[in-house]
Amino acid sequence: MKHKAKTVIFLIDALSIATLFVILARNGNLQLLNPQGYVAQGQSTLLVMALVLAFCIGIPLILFTLFIVFRYQEGNNQAYTPEWSAGKKLTTAWWSIPACIIFVWAIIGWQSAHAYDPYNPIIAQSKPIEIEVVALRWKWLFIYPQENIATVNYLEIPANTPIDFQLTADNAPMNSFWIPSLGGQIYAMTGMVTQIHLMANKPGDYPGGAAEMSGEGFSGMNFTVKATSNKEYSQWVQSINQSANMLDTNGYNKLVEPSTNNQGKEFSQPNKNLFNSIVAKYMSNGNTIYMSQM
Amino acid sequence: MWNLLFGKLTWNSLPHVWYTIGGTLTLMLMGAVAAAVLTYTKRWKWLWNEWLTSTDPKRIGIMYIIVALLMLFRGALDAIMIWMQQALSVGSSTGYLSADHFQQIFTAHGDIMVFFATMGLLVGLMNLVVPLQIGARDLAFPFLNTLGFWLYVAGAILINMFFVFGGDFAATGWLAQAPLSELQFSPGVGVDYWIWSLQVSGLGSLLAGLNFLVTILKMRAPGMTLMRMPLFVWTTLCSSILVVTVFPILAITIAMLTLDRYLGMHFFTTTNGGNPMMYINLIWMWGHPEVYILVLPSFGIFSEVVSTFSHKKLAGYTSQVLAAIFVTILSLMVWLHHFFTMGAGADVNAIFGISTMIIAIPTGVQIFNWLSTMYRGRIVLSSSLYWFLGFVATFTFGGIAGVLLASPTADYQLHNSLFLVAHFHTMIVGGALFGLFAGITYWFPKFMGFKLNEKLGKTAFWFWLTGFFLAFIPLYILGYMGATRRLDHYTNPAWQPLFIISVLGFMVILAGVTTQILQIIISIKNRKQNMDLSGDPWDARNLEWATSSPPPFYNYAVIPEVHGRDAFWEMKKEMKENPQPANVEYKDFELPKNTPFGIYLAGFALLFGFAMVWHMFLIAGIGFVGMMVCLIIRAFDEETEYILTAQEIAKLEQERKDHIYA
Structure with a gap:
């Protein structure tokens, strides 16, 4: 009792x-588990499947263990076979059960890794927009080469349009660029160009940030991603284009200096070749090396 | 001259903040109390002769465990500071720690828990149990054993030295990943403390690994073939193979970082052709196997505990051994899963992902085999078995989380999140630490001569298990909310309640730790009631129980002969059938002499490391020469062993028997 x-x-x-x-x-x-983007959706399927797996395998296994422990306790007068050992059949079963689960999971792993590879362009009706991302200490610089604008710690993108992010870093340790609602995450490193393709499925504000610890200002490297309609997006681009706040060489050099907790900023007319020159700074022969070509 | 003597160490670097001054005072106070007690009880000589210079693996093992428990306490202090900061630091509040200080704390927490707490407990337990289980009197290299222990202590001192001598600790995360750990981003001495502490203690671990590898392969009792070895010996062997394979990688990687920082080289810098990605690769080529170095021996412990308390032989012995070997080999081939997100292509990521998932197969097999072992057994629900059940409850979920993380697509979202933090704590706490607790409870009577209080042990277990779930389930949820690890501050207020519950969970764990301390105190107080001199309090199966508790310093007067698995179980059966034991005849044997050279050499290594941290090159030179001189003197000492004659053994054995039957 x-x-x-x-x-x-x-x-x-x-x-x-x-x-x-x-x-x-x-x-x-x-x-x-509440994805707002194409890639995050694919990734969340896996997360849900793993949760289901955890409950379908974990809980029965624990219950079964407890059952055995209580059933065969001393004094319960159950069968006692001190010399019994798992025979061939049982051993085969013990190896096959996890092997089968892992076999299925490996196929899922292989296929999803290829389907949602960050280097894969996303196929959609609208033309992709390129955004160049530079991880600095301790803020994110976003350059929109097609629109000829740049922002710091703020991203505005049109919904339902694939975004092709190219990433590098300047005067900063390794960093990781992560927008959980849209999909994750890829390192940004000096002298390297990495790439990730993301797309927001509907308008909204999504938090983004740095996932790799990079020193003092790390926790303040946050930004908001605002996904809007195409119309709103072009209006926003236009308004920045008209602003006098330009990102010239001097401005950029100031930006590279370490600083913490930066608010969102917007610039017009960043230096045309800014991204490539940042990457080239770290290459001995001046050629950009793309991770995908390695 | 001044520069060569004092390097970068100036008056201003000495402790001047509350926590370093507090740390200094506490350490000095503790030292003074210890010294006073030793002087008052006139125990200095006893301490030096019987313990500090001992080459007896049982003594060394106990010293390992004491130091490791101290470090566990230190690591737990770090943990509570991390948790408090995260519970407080939301929105407009920035908590009570600066970002830099917070980063130093989690770096220290990781290093201390992995290198000094868990590794220490593990090597300690191996020292205690392995020689007894294989029927040996000592390890293959007694001097290397004491040297390895003292290097480990030197590393442990070095990692805490900034409290006393100032400077700071690395604020880079526990692996000091380049380029953050390069001079460009970490100009202070923190990373240098990290470098020398790990270099020195890593050498100690390597020596321990070599020692156990050779001991297990060469010093087994007659009749103990490989396939008759207890599972703890098997997993120690696997773990040692991994140590010998991967610790050199750690040493070289740290050495390359040292060259970058001290001589301006460019292995891992961002500029001049350095490649930080290479550092990430190298450090994880060591780092991933390290996880299995910690977890594998726990699997061995569970095999012992489950089969002993089920009073049944281990089901599927061969498949259990194969599983351990399989894990050992696979663990060398998965390191890339720590950085799927560094930008490798889908093929590379998927291959490493699948090789990681495959590890779940042998791990699952081991769990099934333990279940088969309990099936139709006579299970005694002792507290060691409680830890095993706690392991099944936590490790299953941790393992499934691991399989999820192994799939690159999911990892792109979970990497560097609190989900990952929760996952590896589940593996290390639920896997390695629970196993070590089970092992310590199980083998305690063997070395102390009395059992631990079972009731308090079970209470401690419930605190630990509840606390563990309360502390880490919130972290899994926070990971799903997109919370990254290592945040000294966050803006989303919805995260705070989860962080607070997590702190409460830690408090419950602390209650468990307090119960464990109480358990030890009460057990010592009531030791008369729990006395075990027979040497076999659990009706156990392997050789270590064939000798008395505590065992004589030479372990076995006559090396036992082994005729099958579960050697002692078989002996007991035979004794029942044929209770008249044959007359034993003692023979002379050699034992290693005590030696102070381990402690001298490690002392010079400590001096060298400390001097290098501060660029005091003259003193570093003295330290280095000191090490070499010690090594040479020791190498030319030909009388490192003494002979215990048959008469002496007979006398000692008689005394021992008289004591037991008294």
Whole structure:
């Protein structure tokens, strides 16, 4: 009886804690399970499948273990075979069960890795927009070469348009560029160009940030991604184009200096060859090396 | 001249902030108390002769465990500081730590927990148990054993030295990933403390690995073939093979970083052709196998514990051994999964992802084999077995999280998130640490002569398990919310309640730790009731239980002969059938003498490391020459062993028997 009471109390505790977790999880935004972009959608499928797998395998396994432990306790007068060992058949089963699960999971892993490879261009009706990303200490510089504008710690993109991000870094350690709602994440490194393709499925504000610790200002390297309609986007581009806040060489040199917690900034007419010259700074022969060509 | 003597160390670098001054005072106070106690009880000589210079693996093992527990405490202090900061630092509040200080703390937390707490406990337990389990009197290289231990201690001192001598610790994350750890971004001495501490203690680990490898291969009792070895010996062997394979990579990688920082070279710099990506590759070629170095021996411990407390032989012994070997080999081929997001192509990522997933197969097999072992057993639910059940409950979910992370597509979202942090804590705490707790509870009576209080052990377990889930489930959820690791500040207020629950979970874990400390105190107080001199309190199966508790310093007066697996179980059966044991005849044997050269050499290594941190090259030179001189003197010492004669053994054995039956 005492045993039963304990078990009931334990179950009530566990359930109430689980409920609390569910409430808190719903209260916040489970961005990874609530994808707003093409890539994040594909990635979240895997996350959901893993959750299902965890409950389908984990919980039965734990229950089965407990069952065996309680059933064969000393004093229960169950069968006792001290010399018994798993025979060939059972051993084969023990190896085959996980092997089968992993086999399926490996196929899923292989296919999804290729389907959602960040280097893959996203096929959509609208023409992709190129954005060049430079990780600085401690802020993100976004250059829009087609629109001839640049921003710091702020991104505006049209929804339903593939974005082709090219990334590098300047005067900064390794960094990682992550927009959880749209899909993740790729390193930005000096002298290297990495690439990630993302697309927002609908307008909205999505948080983005740095995922790799890069020193003092790391936690302040946040930005908002604003996905808008095409019309709003071109209006925004136009308004910046008309602003007098230009990003010339001097301006850029100032930007490269380490600084923390930068608010969003917008610039018109960044230096034409800015991105390539940043990459080339770190190459001995001046040629850009693309990770995808290595 | 001044420069050669004091290098970069100036008056201003000495401790001047509250936490370093506090740390200095605490350390000095603790030292003074210890010295006073030793002087008062006149124990200096005893300490030096019986313990510090000992080459007895049982003594060295206990010293490892004591130092490791101190470091565990230090690492736990770091953990609570990290958690408090994250619980407080949201929105307009920036918490109580600066970003730099916070980063130093989590760096120290990782290094101390991996290199000094877990590794220390592990090597300690190996020292205690492996020689007894294979029926040996000592390790293959007794001097290397004491040297390895003292180098480990020197590393542990070095990593804490900035408290006393100033400067700061690395603020780079526990692996000091380049280029963040290069002079350009970390000009202070913090990374140098990291470099020399890990270089020195890493050498110690390498020596320990070599020692166990050779010991297990060459010093087994007659009849103990490889396929008759207990599983803990098998997993120690696998773990040692990994140590010998990958610790040189760590040493070289750190050495290259040292050349960058001290001589202006460009292995991993961003400029002049350096390649930081190479650092990431190299450090994880060591770093991933390191995880298995920590976890594999725990698997061995669980095999022992499960089969002993089920009173049944281990089911699927061969498949268990194969699984351990399989894990060992595979663990060398998966390092790239730590940086899928560095930009490699889909083919490379997918191949490394799949090789990672495959590790789940042998791991699953081991769990199934433990279940088969318990099936139709006579299970005694001791606290060691509780830790095993806790392991199944945590490790299963941690493993599935690992399989998820192994798939590159998911990893692109989860990399560097708190989900990852929760995952590897599940593996290291639920896998390695729970296993070590099970092992310590299991083998405690062997070395102390009395059992630990079972009731308090079980209470501690429940605190740990509840606390663990409370502390880490929130981190899994936060990861799904897009929270990255290592944040000293965040803006989303919805994250805060989860961080706070996580702190509460840690408090519950602390209650568990307190219970464990209480458990040890009460067990010592009531040791008379839990006395075990028979040497076999659990009705166990392997050789270590064939000798008395605690074992004599020579382990076995006569080396036992082994006729099958579960050697001691078989002996007990035979004793029942044929209770008249044959008359034993003692023979002379050699034992290693104690030597102070391990402690001298490590002392010079400590001096060398400390001097290098501060660029005091003259003193570093003295340290280096000192090390070499010690090594040479020791190498020319031909009388490192002494002979215990048959008469002496007979006398000692008689005394031992009288003591047991008294």
